[in-house]
Amino acid sequence: MKDLSDIRLEHLDILKEIGNIGAGNAATALSQMLNKTIDMKVPAVKVVPFNEISNLVGGEEVVVAAIFLRIKGDAPGNMFFMLPVDEASRLVQQLVGDSTIDFSEEPINEMGASALNEVGNILAGSYLSALSDFTKLNMQPTPPDLAIDMTMAILSFGLVELSQAGDFAIVIDTEINELGEDETIQSKGHFFLLPDPESLIRIFHSLGVPLDE
Template sequence: MSFHIKISDMHIDILKEVGNIGAGHAATALSTLLNKKIDMKVPNVRIVSFDEMMEMAGGAESVIASVFLRIEGDAPGSMFFVLPLQQAEKFIRLLIGDQTFSFSDSKVNELALSALQEMGNILSGSYLSSLSDFTQLNLMPSVPALSIDMAGAVISFGLLELSQVSDYAIVIDTALNEDEGQTDESVRGHFFLLPDPESFNTIFKALGVLVDV
């Protein structure tokens, strides 16, 4: 029996609660940054294989915007926030107020890239802080790195320095709206948490549930 099958609904419910609290903190921070009401929801949380994670990012050759960081402390691991390029463009337009922004423009917009990195900082910090509060584990993020590249290159490079990579990732789907009623205008991305192999048990034990891997 694989680790994936042993994950119960209770594990998922706990992770979704962690995600919802983190999303609430992130929405508050983004609302302050943008000076407008931002609504953020976590429609789904799941645990997927590494191959499934790559598929969710659009496939290895799909170009994405990604913010990557390492987690150090009691439960080391990696985090990626991944947006399809079209969704990243939508978010940047929302952040900088420029409805004409496009990654297809030859001139790099430093303000747009800074805005995207700041969004990654806020989201990463909010989710990690929520997980740390729930587990009472000491979790420290590295400085996030922004990449615009093919999913396979981004994810492989981010994990290249690790001698051991977990076979599974915790996925927190993220939907961000300017207005709670405008679900069709939401920016949708995926938050991938990849605990190092030994960290899965550490995290779930701290949450009060045990998993045999």
């Protein structure tokens, strides 16, 4: 198979564009759910060596609430929706209307976990449907799963598949910003898309920019 090192700037730009379309969809869904202005954008698509990936989320040991979904279909991959644990608590408190939910405490509040999973589900679903419209590839998320732990411990799990083919990941990193009345950023999350190596080849192929040129 082709090596990921064949990826050029042009390919990354295309991924960024697709990412932005998916993020737009997901932002609309989340805004409606929360009745707030949510802004999502893809600041960059990067080829990141494994040992630098944690820098993207502010350090290896930062505790985050992460929802994991596996993408099935024509272009398999892993997806993570990550929020600092305090932000996740706040989001779910608003969503469920229960201000006692605190994800930094064990055991995890079941109602809260279920609500957060649902947020992840909606985000992933709207993101993926934009992606599959654009690429004409069939992509479906598995049911979401939640973990609250160190960033790196969670991310590394999503890299296992990729790690069999190389030592770096293509990371489509999406910033999720909740905007206040005066357009200020109130909270920040990350949405990671980690396509399996074969999937990237398939995605580029279906977009008419194959990797092996």
